Amino acid sequence: EVQLVESGGGLVQPGGSLRLSCAASGFSFSSYEMNWVRQAPGKGLEWVSYIKSSDSTVYYADSVTGRFTISRDNAKNSLYLQMNSLRTDDTAFYYCARGLSSGWGLDYWGQGTLVTVSS
């Protein structure tokens, strides 16, 4: 069974940093592209970042470019999101999501971890 479990969320002050992790199981993690998507409470979905399966190709939303860094450790079946210079509008549930093996779409999602940026 495919499972994605996020961790690392919490309360952080504006300007602070946080590192999110996503532990993957039940599939060959190194073969799949991965993404982070966030959702502010009561709001819509916002794509945050993408990382290709086996190389350093990454993409970011304009709103996080220069502040967030996506990475992965295929040996540990883990996806990460390093978030620096956090702002109050970064407050959201952060989901990791797997890309389809064939085609474009996010076929498995974690349950999300809540990041709250507040003083």
Add this chain to the structure above:
Amino acid sequence: EIVLTQSPGTLSLSPGERATLSCTASQSVRSKYLAWYQQKPGQAPRLLIYGTSSRATGIPDRFGGSGSGTDFTLTISRLESEDFAVYYCQQYDTSPWTFGQGTKVEIK
């Protein structure tokens, strides 16, 4: 950035009725790069449709997708009780990838 505009914002329908949801892009999106998701309260989104019209694994055939260029449609042929939810389109054609703002399908 490609902006996706979904309409209507809310759709009030009864079980058994047909639902038609629209997603309009600010510039052309290649068909293989358009997907639809369903999200219920307190749950993560679920992939319904990818490549404009291909159903994801386990998605019932009452869900259908169509469209091209800047205009895409998600159709639910006969609404079941479990279909009342929020639906999002997403494009992967051009980074940054973007979601529409969502359409809520509610019970009338």
